[in-house]
Amino acid sequence: MFKSIGLFGVAALMTSVVSAGEPLTFTPVDSxxxxxxxxxxxxxxxxVMVVEGARGGMPDVLAQKIAATGYPVLSVAxxxxxxLPDKLEELPLEYLQKPKQWLLAQSETRDxxxxxxxxxKGAELTLNTVARDGDYKGAIAIAPTSVVWQGRGAKGSAASSWTYQGEPLAYLKWPKQTDLESINEAVMATLEEANWHEHPARIPLENSQAQILLLSGGQDSVWPASAMxxxxxxxxxxxxxxxxxxVDYPRAGHLLHDQxxxxxxxxxNAEADEASSQEIMRFLETLNTPKRHP
Incomplete structure (x- = not known):
């Protein structure tokens, strides 16, 4: 078991997480x-294109969770x-254009x-991407955020996490935390002080036509995903x-993962992991079911 941590401390913990059971086989893409x-x-x-959170690298655990639905999955670092860059700092959203095009071209996937x-942080990337790209029919965000938060540059310097069309996205600075037990209150205070719903750091999902599924844990100790x-x-x-x-799981934590x-x-967390997997299955089945018109 691991203890409560800050946003970028997630990286250290997730290196120890592995999928339970027999993993599905992913093949490296030659690109x-x-x-x-x-x-x-x-x-x-x-x-389904899947991305990791603040730890970076391949999103092995989440990719296995999504792949268990039976739909094609492209796991992208x-x-x-x-x-690739070593820091989560001013990473271009456009990087995902090439894997998107590759996935659309596969024989198993709809074009x-x-x-x-x-x-x-991968949910943050996901929501910012679908807000700006009409090719996405759906987004699944676990432990989401309503705004862009700072990235982590060299020596911990503040910078935007993402860029778009060559410009850094507006962001909010992560609160200076001295007590991990009160981090959620500090984040909510930062959002309110910034007037988040009018702040340019807000993720403009009203621009998207994608269906959005948000999954959160009510006992999240990294950030207040349920409220966001x-x-x-x-x-x-x-x-x-x-x-x-x-869909909120009131007794679960950040990643809805029991490890x-x-x-x-x-x-x-184990119960939320199973229940959220069923939600994801229903979400994807609905997206892939032809709509009947009267």
Whole structure:
């Protein structure tokens, strides 16, 4: 078990997390444009691009969770892999264009769109991407955020996590935390002081036509994902009713994973892991089911 940590401390913990059971086989993608691994799935449908959180590297655990649905999954690294940046600092959203095009071209995947999934900082990347790219039909965000938070540059310097069209995205600075028990209150205070819903750091999901699934734990000890997910859906409802679904697991922690104690109990996280997997399955099945018109 692991104890409560800050946002970038997630990286140290996640190196120890492995998937339970027999893992599905992902094959490295032969590409000079991105670092990725592919699982073709057992049924055709929208391909799902999966990204990691603050630890970087390949999103092995989350990719296995998504791949268990049977749909095609492209696992993509965006930093901390050979040939990629080492820091989560001003990473271009456009990097994901090449893996997107590759996934759309696979014989098992639909060519009219795709889905993206990520957790924690990967959820932040996911939501910022689908807000700016109409090719995405759906987004799955575990432990999401309603705004862009700072990245982590050299020697801990503050910088935006992401860039778009050559410019850094506006961001909020991570609160100076002296007490890990009060980090959620500090984050919420930062959001309120910044007037987050009008701040340029807010993720503009009203620009997206994607269906959004947000999954959070009510005992998250990294950031207040439940409250921020609620903010996202409330903002989207103004413009896009029925497009945002938020499922909260009140006793679970940050990643809804029983091998990492970022809030919640082992049992609650195990239950949330299983329940959230079912939510993801239903979400993908719905996206892939042709709509009937009267």
């Amino acid at each position: 000079d444009d991105f670092v990725g691994e592919y699982y073709p799935g057992t049924q055709p449908g929208y391909g 965006y930093f901390k892999e050979s040939g 009219d769109g795709l889905v993206m999934a990520g957790w924690s 997910a609620k903010q996202i859906c409330e903002q989207m409802t103004v413009h896009l009713p029925e497009q945002c679904r938020h 990492v104690e970022m809030g919640g109990t082992k049992q609650a």
